[in-house]
Amino acid sequence: MISSPCTKVCTIDAASRLCMGCGRSLEEIARWGSMSEAERQETMRALPERMRAANLKPVQGTTP
Secondary structure (H helix, E strand, O other), X not given: OOOOXXXXXXXXXXXXXXXXXXXXXXXXXXXXXXXXXXXXXXXXXXXXXXXXXXXXXXXXXXXX
C-alpha cells in the first residue's frame, strides 16, 4: 500500500495553492503514485510546517 497524507478533502487554497486537506501541491498530488516511498515520506514530514507557514489548518474529510 502507498502511504498518503490524503484526508479526502481535495480543495486547493487559492493563496497558497496547497490542498487544504493535506498540504500537498497539485504537482505533488499528481506525482504521488510515481514517487519513491522515500520521496513520499520526505514530503509528508514537511507538510505540517508547510501548512503552518501557509496559515492553513488541516481539514478532515468524512469516511464512509
